[in-house]
Amino acid sequence: MANLMTMANRGLYNGETAKMIAKRKGIDPDKEDILDYMGSNELAANLFRITQTDEVLKNKNINNEDEACFTHHAVGQAVRQTIKKIGGTMPEKLPTPEKSIKELEKEELMKIETK
Numbered sequence: 001m002a003n004l005m006t007m008a009n010r011g012l013y014n015g016e017t018a019k020m021i022a023k024r025k026g027i028d029p030d031k032e033d034i035l036d037y038m039g040s041n042e043l044a045a046n047l048f049r050i051t052q053t054d055e056v057l058k059n060k061n062i063n064n065e066d067e068a069c070f071t072h073h074a075v076g077q078a079v080r081q082t083i084k085k086i087g088g089t090m091p092e093k094l095p096t097p098e099k100s101i102k103e104l105e106k107e108e109l110m111k112i113e114t115k
Contacts, residue, residue, distance in 0.1 A: 008075070011077040012091055013080075025096045049079045
């Protein structure tokens with residue numbers, strides 16, 4: 001599974017692995033999830049990549065790891081090219097939120113509890 005995600009990230013993030021993305025975002029990949037430090041555009045690009053990869057894997061009946069890795073990478077690259085084609089911002093150029101979604105959720109919970 002890790003190899004599949006590496007290939008997916010490399011496709012969408014112009015060669016970056018999850019550890020490279022985490023380092024760029026200034027987070028510890030062993031303690032925090034990079035998805036928790038993404039804004040809506042970056043999350044949407046990743047969700048689109050995930051859903052479309054799933055569709056391709058199902059439609060082409062791909063069930064061996066090498067082909068699956070290739071597919072994850074190819075779909076990631078296709079999503080990246082689509083973003084570029086429409087004039088969007090590349091995922092690695094999008095700002096990293098100052099707080100993770102978990103931090104924001106915790107703050108909101110505390111607000112609710114103090115009311």
